[in-house]
Amino acid sequence: MALGLGQIDIEGHRVGMMISGRTLPCFQPYDTRPRAGGYCFYRFLTSMPPAELFFHSMAGRDGLIDTACKTSRSGYLQRSVTKHLEVSSFVILLIVSREPTIFQNDNRIRQPFHKSEELGRNTNIFDDC
Structure with missing residues (x-):
C-alpha cells in the first residue's frame, strides 16, 4: 500500500x-x-x-x-x-419401467418420455463419466 x-x-x-x-x-x-x-x-x-x-x-x-x-x-x-x-415434492425420480417416465415423489407423472427420446437397450448412460 x-x-x-x-x-x-x-x-x-x-x-x-x-x-x-x-x-x-x-x-x-x-x-x-x-x-x-x-x-x-x-x-x-x-x-x-x-x-x-x-x-x-x-x-x-x-x-x-x-x-x-x-x-x-x-x-x-x-x-x-x-x-x-x-424430501420435497420437487425431487424428481426416474423409474425404469416398460414406458420410461419421470415421476415425482407422490407418484404423479412429471414428464412422459416419447419414443424418440427413449434410450436403446444397449445404450450406457455412464459412458461419458
Whole structure:
C-alpha cells in the first residue's frame, strides 16, 4: 500500500484497553493518542513499528476467524436446504419401467418420455463419466 494503513478496528471498534489502561505494554496508561488506539501512520513499503504491526496482525486474525465462522455457517445452511429439498415434492425420480417416465415423489407423472427420446437397450448412460 502506498499510504498509511489508517485506523485498525477489531470487531468494529478501536483497539480496546486492557485492565491496566493500556492497549499494549509499550504505551502509557490511559494514553489517548491515535497511535495508542490502533492508528497506523506507516505503510508496508517503509516498514511498520512493532506496535502498529501487532495491531495490524490482531485485525488480520479477527478477519480470518470471522471468515472461517461465516464459511461454516453458510455451509451448514446449504446442507440444511439440500436435506430439506431431498424430501420435497420437487425431487424428481426416474423409474425404469416398460414406458420410461419421470415421476415425482407422490407418484404423479412429471414428464412422459416419447419414443424418440427413449434410450436403446444397449445404450450406457455412464459412458461419458
